[in-house]
Amino acid sequence: MSKFLATFSQTYLSKVRAKSFMISTLIIVLLIFVGANFDKIIGIFDSSEELTTLKVESDAAFLTQFEAVMDALETDIDVTESDGETGSAEAxxxxxxxxxxxFTLAANQEIPADQMNTIETALAEVQRNITIEALNLSPEEAQQLSAPPEITYDIASSADDFAESESDSMAPEMFETNILNTIIFYVTVIVMFFIIINYASQIGTEVAMEKTSRVIEMIVSSVPPVTHLLAKISAMILVSLTQLGLFIIAIVIAIQLFDFSSIISDFGLESDDQTLTMIIYSVIYLILGLVLYLSISALLGSFISRMEDLQQALLPVTMFSLIGFYIAIFNVFGSADNMLVKISSYIPLFTPFVMPLRAINPDTSQITLLIGILILIASIILAIMLAASIYRNSVLSTSNGIFKNLKRIRKE
Incomplete structure (x- = not known):
């Protein structure tokens, strides 16, 4: 155990103290705080000053009607009768x-776009009401102006009707995607993808560099190869989780320090019954996905004996993570539970990307999501066992090329 901890601590500390780790973490944390103040940053570059008062020069009837419409729109603009003067923050x-x-709208400064849209919406509603009064329409007739037409389809039956109805019944049901849940999914998949690409290369390099520099000959004389490899894998997994934890802490601090009410209202971010489930499963699949891909990267790194073969060895990690990423991303606004998504969600290398997408759908059962977790756990155990076996058999190999190492390992 002491040998495992020695290798583990040395690898972990060397990685978290590296300048690349500190700089990349600092950049992401700064981006998180910048995103938390996005509305304030936009305000700095926006020269327009929000209106506080809108003075109206018209008859009393129009003023009363316009004021009622503006109040219904819940705007912060006060509507008053014109006194012949227009001051700051007034129009x-x-x-x-x-x-x-x-109408003519005059102001001494540029009016923000959202307030302009509010005023234009109110004017259009007032114009509609005045038109209805001028035409002397009843409330029922006025309602008919905006009512959608009723369409009854009477299409002749054909031999294809049965097949069409059957295909419709087999088609996946579309559901309304919650914006907040979609953002959680996007963040999970994007963060997972970039951490995998970053740390898969690092752990592959760690394993390959020791073998190519022959440092491993001294290491295995005091530490069993399997113990050494497991310590390396565990350390790299903890490094990736440490960086992820720092990002989460930065997000929590940003939420505590800054007011997100305006951003939430602007983008309509509201939680629903699926949000908590989405967060829990996203975190679980994110962690398991990182562990799986880093274990596979160590496995692939064990095959090579030259640094020139590293990129070739890690190509499957890049390829499968990219495919899983695209399957997940491009099915968010389609049917998030179509046949491609269902099948790929049970393929271990795609599961961490695709299962969070299925978690968005409230019709996805808890059993399905738990099966995905079990698949990942079993795959991680298998990958680590294979990596340990291959590393033990090839740790002192000097054979050039991945395929030569494969043949030699098979013979052994």
Whole structure:
């Protein structure tokens, strides 16, 4: 155990103290805090000053109606009668004509786009109401103006009707995707992909470099090869989780320090019954996905005896992680539970990417998500066992080329 801890601590400390680790972590943390203040940063570059008062020059009837519509839109702009002056953070709305209605909006500064949209929406509603009154329409007739048409389809039956109805019944049901859950999924998949690409290369390099530099000859004289490899894998997994933990701490601090109410209201981010389940399973699959891919990277690194073969050996990790990433990303706004998603979610190398996508769907059972976890755990155990076996048999090999090492290991 002491030999395992010695290798583990040495690998872990050397990685977390590396400048590349510190700089990359610092950059991501800074980006998190920048994102938390995105609305404030935009405000710095936005020269427009929000309106506080909108003065209206019109008759009393229009003023009353317009004020009621603006109140219904829950805007922060106060609507008052014009006094002939327009000060700072104020605008003047003048009614130029009534048939048809025409308006002039004057201000001493640029008006923010969201407030302009609110004013235009209110004016359109007032114009609609005035038009209804001018035409002397009843409430039922006025409602019919915006009612959608009723369409009854009477299509002649054909021999293909049965096949069409059967295919419709087999098609996956579409569900309305919650924006917050979708963001959680995107963050999970993107973070997993980039950490895998980064640390898979590092652990492969660690294993390959020791073999190519012949340092391993001195190491295995005091530490069993399997113990040494497991310590390396465990250390690299903990390094990746340490960096991930720092990102999570930065997010929690940003939530505590900064007000997200305006961003949440602007983007309509609201949790639902599936959000907590989505967060829990996303974290589980993220961790298991990292462990699986790093274990496979160590396995592949055990095959090679030259640094020139490293990229070739790690190609499967890059390829499968990229395929899983694209399957997950490109099925978010389609059917998140189609046949491709269902099948790929049970393929171990794709499971950590695709199963969080299925977790978005409230119709996905807990058993399905738990099966995905069991598949990953079994795959991790198998990958570590294979890596240990291959590493033990090839640790002192000087054969050049991956395929030569494979043949030699098979013979042994």
């Amino acid at each position: 003047l709305l003048t009614v130029e004509g009534t048939e048809p209605l025409s």
